[in-house]
Amino acid sequence: MIWTKKDLLGLEYLSLEEISLILETAESFKEVSSRDIKKVPALRGKTVVNLFYEPSTRTRVSFEVAAKRLSADVINIASETSSVRKGETLIDTGKNIEALKADILVIRHNYSGAANMLAEHLNISVVNAGDGWHEHPTQALLDIFTLKEKLGRIDGLEVVIVGDISHSRVARSNIWGLNKLGAKVTVCAPKMLIPPGIERMGAKVSHNIDQALENADAVNVLRMQFERDNEEAFPKQLEYFKDFGITRERLKRAKKNILVMHPGPINRGIELSSEVADGSNSVILEQVTNGIAVRMAVLFLTAQANERKNEPRPS
Amino acid sequence: MKLLIRGGRVVDPANNLDEVLDVLIEDDRIAKIAKNIKAEVDKIIDAAGKIVMPGAVDMHTHLREPGREDKETVLSATRAALAGGVTSLLAMPNTSPAMDCVDNVRRLKEIIRNTSAANVFICGAITHARQGKDLTDIAGLKREGVLAISDDGCSVDNEELFLQALKEAQENNLLVISHCEDKKLSNGGVVNLGWTSTRLGLRGISKESEYKRVERDIQLTQSSGAPIHIAHVSCKESVEIIAQAKKKGLKVTAETAPHYFSLTEEAVLNYDTNKKMNPPLRTREDVLALKQALKDGTIDAIASDHAPHTENEKEIEFERAEFGVIGLETELAVSISELISPGLLDWSGLVRKISLNPARILGLGKGTLSIGTDADLAVIDPDKEWVVEKNGLVSKSKNSAFLVRRLKGVVEYTICNGKIGYPF
DSSP states (O other): OOOOOSOBOOGGGOOHHHHHHHHHHHHHHHGGGGSSSOOOOTTTTOEEEEEESSOOSHHHHHHHHHHHHTTOEEEEEEGGGSGGGGTOOHHHHHHHHHHTTOSEEEEEESSTTHHHHHHHHOSSEEEEEEETTTBOHHHHHHHHHHHHHHHSOOTTOEEEEESOOTTOHHHHHHHHHHHHTTOEEEEEOOGGGSOTTGGGGTEEEESOHHHHHTTOSEEEEOOOOGGGGGTSOOOOHHHHHHHHOBOHHHHHTSOTTOEEEOOSOOOBTTTBOHHHHHSTTBOHHHHHHHHHHHHHHHHHHHHHHHHHHHSOOOO | OOEEEEEEEEEEGGGTEEEEEEEEEETTEEEEEESSOOOOOSEEEEOTTOEEEEOEEEEEEOOOTTTOTTTOOHHHHHHHHHHTTEEEEEEOSOSSSOSOSHHHHHHHHHHHHHHOSSEEEEEEOSBGGGOSSSBOOHHHHHHTTOOEEOOTTSOOOOHHHHHHHHHHHHHTTOEEEEOOOOHHHHTTOOEETTHHHHHHTOOEEOSHHHHHHHHHHHHHHHHHOOOEEEOSOOSHHHHHHHHHHHHTTOOEEEEEOHHHHHOOGGGGTTTOGGGOOSSOOOOHHHHHHHHHHHHHTSSOEEOOOBOOOOHHHHSSOTTTSOOOBBOTTTHHHHHIIIIITTTSSOHHHHHIIIIIHHHHHTTOSOSOOOTTSBOOEEEEEEEEEEEOOGGGOOSSOOOBTTTTOEEEEEEEEEEETTEEEEOO
């Protein structure tokens, strides 16, 4: 199969085959990071722009490392230092970056749909690095990559996502992706953090973490942002940890080899205990390593698709 | 000018008329309706195979003038109206400044007198600057000729104040039009709360935010005895509440807009800001309930909620984009496509919803072809299809929810006050 999409906007828009192709490509790129000279020339001469409207270290650095290991030139723009402050529209900012002859625009934005909008208006590749509460496709891809690497398959796995599902782009991307690959997904949270209609995306809903963990092969623990507390109905921190926090006690009752994942940055003692974060079930740091391979694959495939698109058609 | 519209199917439910007849227009009025009229006229319109109906009366439009002439003006909106078979419209008061005092209404009347291409009536504001704090000079607004009052875009949250407004409106024989939304419940939402808000990761607007306010306003109507008109009904629950109120004999009327009975929340799909309006597009269940309500009479009128916005205000992030879509040029065709073609309404039924009922609700002697009334008519090719395109739109703004949609029913002529207003 050949990758044909110039953009990566979300896992909702990808087929099983497309997701599998990213995972396979990532597998072959993973080895690059363990070489003495961690570089391949796959994107030499290409320019990747990281346009970040939200504070982010981990995703931004991961994209930067991925691009550099593919030999691309990387430019980072944070919203505080750009003309956004001068009132430029997102589309205009995107068109300016295109006019600089960048090849790939990696965008992180606080508004849902920002990446979709840019992709519609630009000819260069747009890679969504997280938009509002909508999608964070590379995070879900690296979660799935890690699951597959550890457990050998995705089909038939039971995966629990616990935390603030309502405001989570990581949850949404994981639900779409895992479903397409045949996993069973349960989302677990207090009622107020479960968005309506989530079942239609292919997730079972639970409000009891112990029950949800019973047959789970993996649990993906979302970061709890208690700073949202003043914004709307939100659980109290201590209560949340008592009812939904992932602790050693809870894991004792789950499958012995259950994987504990977290998109980071982790809040020790808030959504999971330190023992669990550092324990043998945790694959949190491996996720970070795998993130590089997955993002290398995404940058490589989207750039290649765009190059093919621009080639003159053979007559 | 003498005008003869020959051989069209004349649909005039006010006079129980639906047959092939000629219509003679003389001195800007309907002079005669009969078979084979022989008269010396200045122009003959051959209407064979066409529908001849009273021009649509759109009781919910935003003209944007004064204040936002970059979006729309009285002239551009009334030209768009004529292109859509609309001959009369009610201008909502959320202009800048708002229609909240006699002076502002006088100034708008002056603009209308000088520039309008169709009949424009004015809706005054209920409270100053539509802020829900203190009532306007309702009697003064009435004397200046407003037909109704509304804080459209906002609901008057203060119950006592709204009750007072209902009473004063009744004393002055004015209709109160209510935008039913409890903003504490809609809570900054941008799409329907449910599948679409969840899937797109957007803040949702619950149906409760609408129907709870419909419920409250109808209760206040019941306690005051004053009539109320519910604007842009979007959901099944509101329909049910209105149906019960009507059963009780309360003086409640209601309108919905074409996008609410033809599109569901799924149309927002790829963050299409031309599908962003308030209230939001709802579910299939709601669409079916609205269609049924139009059929059984729970909903009296179809109104466009024509809300022009510039591309700068729409081609941005979904959450930042303005609410609202234009509709004057598509409301008839969408209604024909969605209501007549599937057999939900017959032509008389549609003319009631879009011409006669709104005129009656507003106390206008329009929406009919009675002999001696103002000659406001539309001649429609009922079967001809067209595709809505940006470039073809007359309105200054192009934010239509129906762009690239194929619709049935083409306006061939619009006659406003006895003159051919469209084609221009």
